[in-house]
Amino acid sequence: MRIRIKITLLLAASLLLVMLLFNIVTYFTVVRITTNSQIQLLWNAIQPLMSQTELYHPARWVRTSWLKPFLMPQAMIRIIDKDSVIQTQITTNEKLKEIPAYFSNRSLAKTLNTSEALIVYIQTPIIDDKNVTLGAVQIVRKLDTLEQYLSVLIKVLMLTTMGSVIFALACGMYYAKIILRPIHQLAFVMESNQRNGVFKKLELAPSKHQDELGQLIHTFNSMIGKLEHNFNLQKQFLADASHELKTPLTIIESYADLLRRWGGSNKEVRTEAVEAIHSEATRLRKLTHALLTVANTESGEHMLWEAFVLSELVTTTAVTLQQAFHRELRCELDTALEGVTMSGSPGQIKQLLIILLDNAIKYSQGAVLVTLQPDPRDAQIAVLQVTDRGIGIEPADLPRLFDRFYRVDKARSRSTGGSGLGLSIAYNIVRLHKGTIVIDSKPGEGTRVTVKLPLNAAPPCR
Known part of the structure; x- marks a missing residue:
């Protein structure tokens, strides 16, 4: 019915x-x-x-x-x-x-x-x-x-009742048709989207935005917009991943073919081919690992949610990278956060810090400053900042820094060894910890990344 x-x-x-x-x-x-x-x-x-x-x-x-x-x-x-x-x-x-x-x-x-x-x-x-x-x-x-x-009264009441019921049936059919018209349109648009594989939205008159049907259509349009956005991101991700994987595979194939034809008799060719294949294979492994990391951070899988001391994690990570890169990393930690525990995934927070410090070391020459302090407006939020005095970023590039495979032209190219996935991974880690991340930068003056992390965030639902 x-x-x-x-x-x-x-x-x-x-x-x-x-x-x-x-x-x-x-x-x-x-x-x-x-x-x-x-x-x-x-x-x-x-x-x-x-x-x-x-x-x-x-x-x-x-x-x-x-x-x-x-x-x-x-x-x-x-x-x-x-x-x-x-x-x-x-x-x-x-x-x-x-x-x-x-x-x-x-x-x-x-x-x-x-x-x-x-x-x-x-x-x-x-x-x-x-x-x-x-x-x-x-x-x-x-x-x-x-x-x-x-x-006489019974007859009048019966006639009145029958007339009212007939009138109610007629009015009910008419008003139900008017009320359900947006739902029929919504069902038609949904069926059209499913059949044609499109992301069509339903037009809604401004006067109908306040009722329940208006809210339903608004929610549907919002959902379609998000689905279209995610679909486009997925397409872009597949295209970018294919492009990123195509280059090292092409190089490996070319050098393998060169090695097969000339490597046996020419030692220099053989050495060059082996080095190139090894280099591209290493890069391919890192890229694959980065893709898996992106997938894991987006879904929240394999997260070990526990309590840990954030200040100790920041200090040990900074010391490790300072020794590995032989660069000066200065840490300024507020005493209010000493010994204070944070609820989250220590492994992912460490990965977040490594990504931010790695970018700061790559694109600057001087010392990198790491600060950790409580938020002035909420003591239950820790503010982590990584500041460098490097080449900086153009304002037009700032909104797209967290997109997958996005690299700023010229300075942030493949020559630095990046895959364009680091900041995307960092964004997902901060999101899973219910925090925020903001990048401020000026060309030629340097970059500052500000991360705000709640100390008592609940683990994400799986």
Whole structure:
């Protein structure tokens, strides 16, 4: 069953239920008000009767002439003794005589629902001036007019209910069609995207941005935009990876062919070919390792989340690289972070620091400054900065530094030995640790990388 039909039926059923409840309440309210008014009318009518002297002389009860002035249409006046025996009664409707008589020493009013009509009656005891109870007088009336009114009321309520349900069905179909139109359009666009392999978005009027359907379409468009962006990044990644892998493989193939043809008889050719093959194989291994590292840091796999002292990790890593590259690396660590533990992956944080220091050493000649201090606005965030006085980066290149395989022209080329994946790996490591990374640089003045890392970040969901 289509959702439009479901909405329409639910709306009609809800309205029908409400109308039925309303009709029931209306019906019984009318009956109650009418019967109460009739009972009050009977009480008003019995007052003059109670003042008649014949009523207090049981011997005169057999004569009914004095009761006739008090008899109303479709009514009955009855006098019964204390033994519930009818002493006298007059009526304008013989059916009323079938009502049983029961003596009661207190006044009462009742409503009887018979197959023919509603009947109301009142009864009050007869007490003489000596405070002796002689019997009871009863006035009964059949409400024929009420039955006619109720019959008309039922017909009106039924017609009103049927008309309301039909109107609800028509309005439900119309409004459901209007409300669900964006969903149908959304389903059509999704099917078109799946069938044609495109990333088409759904246009949305500005006035509909605030309702739930507008939020749904906005979320869909945002999702399509992200999917398209990720798809383009994947295509670019595959193209860049193929290009990066193609160069060393081509060189290895060329030198292997040269070695096969001339290497056996020419020692210089053989030596050159072996060195070239070894160099390109080493570069290929590093590139493959970098690609695997990118994949691991993006998915968060193989992360050992534990507590470690960040200041000690920064110090030992800087000392190791200083000895390896024979370059001056100056560390300035705030005493507030000494011995303070950080929750994260120490291996990846060390890799992050190696990437940043390696770039700073490659593209500068002087000392590299490493600082670690708490964030002035939040003591639970550590600020790590790596600053060099090297060649710097053009402003136009800064937004793309974290893209895979992106190299700044001229200075940051293959001659430095980089694959263009280092900063992409660094960005993923910082992201997994719920931190931020920002690069500030001016050509000819140097570069400063600022990393903010929460000390108590939760491990990423897998």
